Amino acid sequence: MVCGVEVIRSGSFLSALVVLPYVYTTEHREWADVVLESIFAYPLYVPLYSRRPTSAVVHHIMGRSWFEVLPFPKALFGYLTERSIPYLYRHCRLVAVSEGTRHDLVALGASPDQIVVAPCGVDVDQYVPGRESKQPLICFVGSLHDRRKRVEDIIDAFPYIEEQVPGVRLVIAGDGQREAVLKRRAAAYGNVQFVGYIAEDRKIELYQRSWVGVFPSVKEGFLLTALESSACGTPPVIYEHAGLKTVIDGETGLVLPEGGPQPLARAIVSLLQDPQRRLEMGRKGRIHARGFSWNEMANAILDTFSTDSGQETRGPTG
Numbered sequence: 001m002v003c004g005v006e007v008i009r010s011g012s013f014l015s016a017l018v019v020l021p022y023v024y025t026t027e028h029r030e031w032a033d034v035v036l037e038s039i040f041a042y043p044l045y046v047p048l049y050s051r052r053p054t055s056a057v058v059h060h061i062m063g064r065s066w067f068e069v070l071p072f073p074k075a076l077f078g079y080l081t082e083r084s085i086p087y088l089y090r091h092c093r094l095v096a097v098s099e100g101t102r103h104d105l106v107a108l109g110a111s112p113d114q115i116v117v118a119p120c121g122v123d124v125d126q127y128v129p130g131r132e133s134k135q136p137l138i139c140f141v142g143s144l145h146d147r148r149k150r151v152e153d154i155i156d157a158f159p160y161i162e163e164q165v166p167g168v169r170l171v172i173a174g175d176g177q178r179e180a181v182l183k184r185r186a187a188a189y190g191n192v193q194f195v196g197y198i199a200e201d202r203k204i205e206l207y208q209r210s211w212v213g214v215f216p217s218v219k220e221g222f223l224l225t226a227l228e229s230s231a232c233g234t235p236p237v238i239y240e241h242a243g244l245k246t247v248i249d250g251e252t253g254l255v256l257p258e259g260g261p262q263p264l265a266r267a268i269v270s271l272l273q274d275p276q277r278r279l280e281m282g283r284k285g286r287i288h289a290r291g292f293s294w295n296e297m298a299n300a301i302l303d304t305f306s307t308d309s310g311q312e313t314r315g316p317t318g
Contacts, residue, residue: 008023010023013041013074014074014077016044017045020044021045021048021049024046024049024050025049029050029052032050032052033052033053034052034053034054034055034305035050035052035053035054035055036054036055036056036057037054037055038056038057038059039056039057039058039059039085040059041062041078042077042078042081042082043056043081043082043084043085043088043089045088047088047089047091047092048088053305054092055092055093055094055095055301055304055305056089056092056093056094056095057095057097057118057301058085058094058095058096058097058101058105058221059097059101059221059222060097060100060101060219060220060221060222061082061101061104061105061107061108061221062078062079062082062219063079063082063104064079065148065218065219066078066079066082067079068147068148068218068219069146069147069148069219070146082108083108085105085108085110086105086108086109086110086111087109089110090110090111090114092114093114093115093304094110094114094115094116095115095116095117095118095297095300095301095304096115096116096117096118096221097117097118097120097221097222097297098117098119098221098222098244098245098246099117099243099244099245100221100241100242100243100244101117101222101243102115102243103242103243116300116303116304118296118297118300118301119222119245119292119296119297120222120224120227120292120294120297121292121293121294121295121296121297122224122227122228122231122289122292122294123294124231124286124289124290126200126204127204127207127228127231127232127289128204128208128231128232128233129208129232129233129234129282129286130204130205130207130208130209130232130233131208131209132208132209132210132211133169133209133210133211135167135168135169136165136167136168136169136211136272137168137170137171137209137210137211138154138161138168138169138170138171138210138211138212138213138214138268138272139170139171139172139173139206139207139210139212139213139214139229139234140154140170140171140172140173140174140214140215141173141174141198141203141206141207141213141215141225141228141229142173142215142217143174143175143176144172144174144175144176144177144178144179144182145176145177145178146176146178147178148218148219149215149216149217150216150217150218150239151172151178151182151216152182152185153216153260153261153264154170154172154214154216154261154264155170155182155185155186155189155192156185156260156261157261157262157264157265157268158170158186158189158191158192158265160261160262160265160266160269161265161268161269161272162189162191164265164269164272164273165269165272165273167191168191168272169191169192169193170189170191170192170193171195171206171210172186172193172194172195173195173196173197173198173202173203173206174196174197175196175197179194179196182194203228204228204232207228207229207231207232207234208232208233208234210229210234211234211271211272211278212234212235212236212237212268212271212278213225213226213229213234213235213236213237213253214237214238214264214268215229215236215237215238216237216238216239216258216264217238217239218239218258219241220241220244222244223238223241223244223246224246226238226246226247226253227246227247227289227292228289229253229285230246230247230252230253230282230285230286230288231285231286231289231290232286233282233283233285233286234282234285235252235253235254235271235278235281235282235285236252236253236254236285237253237254237256237264237267237268237271238253238254238255238256239255239256239257239258240255240256240257240258247285248284248288251281251284251288252281252284252288253281254267254270254271
């Protein structure tokens, strides 16, 4: 159970397309009133085997980025399945987590009329400002599974940052298959620390103590970690994403065109050396984060079901 919700895990990256339909049709189809699919990587094609009202939350469309983050067979699989969404989900309501994801869905061929935008949220009662570390501290929080997060850019930027801001520390929180590679890349820097996966209370504490949060991912649907950082009063530095409103450039943080370690280092140093600017961005970021609510996202999803409650969800042959 997670927060009162029963979680049943079945399948793996490649087997889920076979395992989940079996689990659903044999164990859950009779009692389910509605079905909500989360398309986080590739679609699971729920409309093909469910006759219940179905909506799908789409986090991001990877497009050709699949080939940057996964080996070829998996990348091709993800790329091709993703491109089938407009056809196989044409009778479903799609919930995009940002305007950027909505734009990508339309570009893929989905009808604008079937898409609702409902941003992710942050619990601003839990993610609150705290006491900043006495020592300059930068944090990254996220997955270390693929190259999309561009943690290399932060590591490669660190020598320049350290030269301008002596004593600065970088804490990288997260785990994944690239962790060992990244550790070797940072081995020469004594003030770079990998702490692995951390529980939520420790994550909040890390945001609070950090002077700057750095999240240089090149492909995101929402970038929740940047919003969490803002909620804790810590200005984030990110790369630009079309349609992404998690960070307001120059107000709640800094948004950079993808430019690599040197521009990233200069942006981080500019905040580390300007406490008044950091404080003001943190204050505005906290206000900005209050505008993103999980309740609002839940209500948007419930609205999609109430809109379609009188209709039976049809698959592509319906």
